Amino acid sequence: MTEHAHLATSADTPRGAAGSVTRDEDADVIVVGAGPSGATTAYYLAQAGLDVLMLEKARFPRDKVCGDGLTPRAVKTLVDMGVDVSPEAGWLRNKGLRVIGAGLRLELPWPELNAYPGYGLVRPRSSLDETLARRAQAAGAKLLEGVTVTGPLLDDQGTIKGVKTRTATDDPERTFRAPVVVAADGNSSRLSVAMGLAKRDDRPMGVAVRTYYTSPRHDDDYLESWLDLWDGERLLPGYGWIFGMGDGTSNVGLGLLNTSKAFGNTDYRELLRRWLSSMPEEWGYTEENRTEPVRGAALPMAFNRTPHYYRGLLLAGDAAGMVNPFNGEGIAYAMESGEILARTIAQAHARPTRAERERVLRGYPVALQQRYGGYYTLGRLFVQLIGQPKFMRYATKHGMSRPALMKFALKLLANLTDPSGGDAQDRVINGLARLAPTPR
Ligand SMILES: Cc1cc2nc3c(=O)[nH]c(=O)nc-3n(C[C@H](O)[C@H](O)[C@H](O)COP(=O)(O)OP(=O)(O)OC[C@H]3O[C@@H](n4cnc5c(N)ncnc54)[C@H](O)[C@@H]3O)c2cc1C
Secondary structure, eight states, X not given: OOHHHHHHHHHHSOOOSTTOOOTTOSOSEEEEOXXXXXXXXXXXXXXXXXXXXXXXXXOSSOOOOSOOEEOHHHHHHHHHTTOOOOGGGTOEEEOEEEEEETTEEEEEEOXXXXXXXXXXXXXXXXXXXXXXXHHHHHHTOEEEESEEEEEEEEOTTSOEEEEEEEESSSOOOEEEEXXXXXXXXXXXXXXXXXXXXXXXXXXXXXXXEEEEEEOGGGGOSSEEXXXXXXXXXXXXXXXXXXXXXXXXXXXXXXXXXXXXXXXXXXXXXXXHHHHHHTSOGGGOXXXXXXXXXXXXXXXXXXXXXXXXXXXXEEEOGGGGTOBOTTTOOOHHHHHHHHHHHHHHHHHHHTOSSHHHHHHHHTHHHHHHIIIIIHHHHHHHHHHHHHTSHHHHHHHHHHHHTOHHHHHHHHHHHTTOOOSSSOOHHHHHHHHHHHHSOOOO
């Protein structure tokens, strides 16, 4: 069958029954990338009975440059997916965030909430991401590893109807077809770019570097964040982190925001070296104890790429620019967007006509706006403010000496509130997020 004939068939065929792949389609949904957003999308789609094909260019276990820190928000998403996060299963829990700045040190326990557990976790990405991908497979999703998506298959109207792929070996190019395709291919999202969806330059972006050191602090039961990153006299907008991994090493790194002048002209590795050289020697953050190269990557924040639905393509996680601008957390948002996206597609799939399916899919960006738009608007304001060295200095100095204020800041920055029935702080944060405009 020619591609054109195929497209005509798949577009006009009424769909309805779950798992109703037509003769010439490979799946109901193709998910490109099997990181946290792709695996979560595939998991919920498979649970809803759809035929899901995940295409992943790497082979598990694979690394991803990350701090490996999971807040209670991320823990909830893991629990929702049926992941056993108990210490017996090898997960290291943490009680909260230790903040160091302006010569002070504050331990802020995670808030007590109904909506989220009272603990966070750490997990190397090589293990976390494989766990999630295997959960998706166990739910019924098909996963092809070592398969790189090279571009979209388009119909006459420019709507995506599948993808082209290659493997590391000399296999010929292949094509896979599905009426809906999900871009879960991370920050650079080549698939989105090929569909004409570039990053937005009016949204914040972070850059971070990290590595690992053997350290006696490896079993720290707090995530630790350092606000004092100096470039000469200038206090930089960002933070350094030390997360004990529980396996003899600490994940150590730092990140900056693009709202400061320092963003483009900072030598991140040198900044890391300078910052660590100020630490007590017995902590072990020295060259001899470094176990991995220093590697860096970008953090696309606050809906850094839009629209989230475009010509048959839906964007999740970093591809959709979902990182929280307040704290650089991305895993929870990748997984949450994957779940919202999967539920939207499952509903669309059950609609009998193409027009109805299209209407449902158009609801996805709206759902993201409703859930995160106001909060991300506040986040954008925040990153603008801390991009000014004077404000950053003022906020650190005055915040650190007021523990009650920092407790509030933790809730705001980690997006940890009860949506209803919470305390006064929850109501203030939720109210602000509701009132903040949600520009497209
Ligand atoms: C230095 C650093 C530290 C961070 N620390 C934290 C932290 O501590 N906690 C936290 O919550 N977040 C952190 N983040 C953010 C977090 O890493 C991301 O938000 C998260 O990985 C997004 O998940 P994702 O599934 O959308 O994308 P990714 O995790 O990037 O997964 C994308 C997947 O797609 C695959 N892929 C890409 N292109 C193709 C293709 N063409 N064909 C097939 N497959 C493809 C990739 O191999 C990858 O497996 C950090 C980020 C950085 C850079």
